[in-house]
Amino acid sequence: MNNQAPVGVFDSGLGGLTVLKEVISELPDEDVVYFGDTARVPYGSKSRDTIVHYTKQILAFMKTKKVKAIVVACNTASAYALEEVQASVPVPIVGVVKPGALVAAKETENGRIGVIGTRGTIRSGLYRKCLLEYRPDVEVFQKACPLFVPMVEEGLWEDELTRTAAARYLQELKDAGVDTLIMGCTHYPLIRPIIREIMGENVRLINPAHETAKRMKEILEEKQMCRDPFGTPSKTPYRFFVSDDPESFRDFASKILNFPLPMPEKIEIEGY
Amino acid sequence: MNNQAPVGVFDSGLGGLTVLKEVISELPDEDVVYFGDTARVPYGSKSRDTIVHYTKQILAFMKTKKVKAIVVACNTASAYALEEVQASVPVPIVGVVKPGALVAAKETENGRIGVIGTRGTIRSGLYRKCLLEYRPDVEVFQKACPLFVPMVEEGLWEDELTRTAAARYLQELKDAGVDTLIMGCTHYPLIRPIIREIMGENVRLINPAHETAKRMKEILEEKQMCRDPFGTPSKTPYRFFVSDDPESFRDFASKILNFPLPMPEKIEIEGY
Numbered sequence: 001m002n003n004q005a006p007v008g009v010f011d012s013g014l015g016g017l018t019v020l021k022e023v024i025s026e027l028p029d030e031d032v033v034y035f036g037d038t039a040r041v042p043y044g045s046k047s048r049d050t051i052v053h054y055t056k057q058i059l060a061f062m063k064t065k066k067v068k069a070i071v072v073a074c075n076t077a078s079a080y081a082l083e084e085v086q087a088s089v090p091v092p093i094v095g096v097v098k099p100g101a102l103v104a105a106k107e108t109e110n111g112r113i114g115v116i117g118t119r120g121t122i123r124s125g126l127y128r129k130c131l132l133e134y135r136p137d138v139e140v141f142q143k144a145c146p147l148f149v150p151m152v153e154e155g156l157w158e159d160e161l162t163r164t165a166a167a168r169y170l171q172e173l174k175d176a177g178v179d180t181l182i183m184g185c186t187h188y189p190l191i192r193p194i195i196r197e198i199m200g201e202n203v204r205l206i207n208p209a210h211e212t213a214k215r216m217k218e219i220l221e222e223k224q225m226c227r228d229p230f231g232t233p234s235k236t237p238y239r240f241f242v243s244d245d246p247e248s249f250r251d252f253a254s255k256i257l258n259f260p261l262p263m264p265e266k267i268e269i270e271g272y
Numbered sequence: 273m274n275n276q277a278p279v280g281v282f283d284s285g286l287g288g289l290t291v292l293k294e295v296i297s298e299l300p301d302e303d304v305v306y307f308g309d310t311a312r313v314p315y316g317s318k319s320r321d322t323i324v325h326y327t328k329q330i331l332a333f334m335k336t337k338k339v340k341a342i343v344v345a346c347n348t349a350s351a352y353a354l355e356e357v358q359a360s361v362p363v364p365i366v367g368v369v370k371p372g373a374l375v376a377a378k379e380t381e382n383g384r385i386g387v388i389g390t391r392g393t394i395r396s397g398l399y400r401k402c403l404l405e406y407r408p409d410v411e412v413f414q415k416a417c418p419l420f421v422p423m424v425e426e427g428l429w430e431d432e433l434t435r436t437a438a439a440r441y442l443q444e445l446k447d448a449g450v451d452t453l454i455m456g457c458t459h460y461p462l463i464r465p466i467i468r469e470i471m472g473e474n475v476r477l478i479n480p481a482h483e484t485a486k487r488m489k490e491i492l493e494e495k496q497m498c499r500d501p502f503g504t505p506s507k508t509p510y511r512f513f514v515s516d517d518p519e520s521f522r523d524f525a526s527k528i529l530n531f532p533l534p535m536p537e538k539i540e541i542e543g544y
Contacts, residue, residue, distance in 0.1 A: 038318075039312070039318060039322050040311070040312050045425075046310075046311060046516050046517065047516050047517045049516075050311050050515075050516045050517075146422065146426055147419075147422055147423070147426060147433070150418065150419055150422040151419070153317075154418055154419060160436075161419075161433065161436055161437060161440075164432075164433055164436065165433060168433075243322075244318050244319050244321075244322045245318065245319045245322075270542045
């Protein structure tokens with residue numbers, strides 16, 4: 001395996017950019033290939049079979065880009081597909097669920113942990129399963145928040161509508177007295193201020209993106225796969241691919257990443 | 273062409289069921305093959321190229337079912353793809369946009385017509401174009417309402433959140449003094465009471481589904497393609513196909529159609 005090869009990061013669309021941001025910050029010397037499945041977004045409301053099928057296509061695409069490691073930046077794909085595909089992927093692959101669950105299990109004091117995510121992520125039960133593996137003594141309270149993704153994608157990050165929806169979704173987690181809340185969807189950190197306001201200052205908000213990037217860094221270091229920062233610099237350290245509408249993706253991504261993106265390349269993901 | 277063959281109806285997912293309901297009511301003797309692209313829903317936020325590509329795959333599927341005529345029940349697909357694919361389809365094909373525009377052009381008194389729909393439908397400008405073709409003297413006011421589809425799919429048909437979003441979206445159409453409003457997305461008739469409440473009693477609400485079914489009836493009669501009601505009855509007059517999650521589709525569809533659906537068959541639409 002070539003240490004100068006890029007790390008692959010993929011998501012159902014835009015949300016994974018919050019993970020990419022953490023990957024760039026933890027692994028500034030690494031090149032990255034990002035794929036966003038903007039033609040088939042969202043994943044959160046679809047079935048396990050479909051998500052596994054889509055994930056396999058994306059992994060086949062990543063193979064053509066000769067990535068040395070893969071971050072599954074989408075919670076739904078991590079929850080539904082990662083276990084099933086893991087064995088057939090010849091490079092290290094990390095999802096967002098396990099690293100997020102691990103840090104929540106470490107940080108809770110009262111043993112009451114909340115998880116919010118898409119219907120798919122919540123239905124999979126993977127956060128609960130991982131949390132109970134790490135800490136059999138905790139209680140897990142899950143809540144699907146299906147309107148958050150469209151609201152974030154509509155740019156309603158500080159909007160009254162989002163606040164109303166959030167107050168409704170989060171009430172039962174407040175009532176349950178959770179002291180730690182996993183934001184189990186990559187879109188949710190973008191409305192962190194609203195979640196913070198409703199949950200109060202004393203609840204820890206866990207962003208699995210951050211833990212996932214740290215986990216990927218550990219793996220590359222353990223396996224001595226880090227890119228040589230003194231090697232030949234890449235012409236295009238960050239390359240972006242999407243299945244639909246590269247312009248909208250670039251506009252949205254430039255806002256999240258705070259740097260001007262090159263135009264993403266549109267690919268026919270169904271062909272992989 | 274076999275007059276006993278079914279009529280094909282397709283949509284990005286569930287919304288087209290409001291059109292199917294009208295087709296069943298206008299054409300009770302016809303058999304129907306319905307396809308809902310539940311794996312790739314929604315269409316409204318995606319690009320023209322992608323919608324044309326998806327529409328061509330669905331038409332290829334409909335061909336295998338030997339349909340004698342096709343209703344494009346999705347506004348976004350009608351707006352983006354119908355003109356482009358029409359010439360290559362060997363059977364009559366009707367979208368929802370033209371019939372909806374025609375009746376609105378007839379019914380307006382003050383010549384001020386509002387159109388609400390997905391981003392794709394509004395961006396295509398097809399409603400405006402058709403309205404101005406039928407009535408060059410009207411003024412058209414368009415508004416994309418991207419949160420309506422997820423709100424309807426979440427079942428928030430009479431919810432305060434939907435009312436708040438609707439009040440915001442519709443205010444500028446009220447301010448413009450429209451006397452006629454086209455509900456240019458198949459999901460919207462399901463929140464008609466909220467739209468009615470906000471727009472007031474004096475604004476005509478046009479549901480293109482109804483006009484589309486009537487148009488299909490006219491075509492079948494003109495071309496003498498109606499099914500013989502005294503011929504051999506079908507064992508399965510209504511057959512349903514989806515690209516994902518047949519169970520959820522059946523539950524939702526049974527509610528809209530008010531009869532218990534047979535289990536839809538899941539197909540791999542990407543293969544067509």
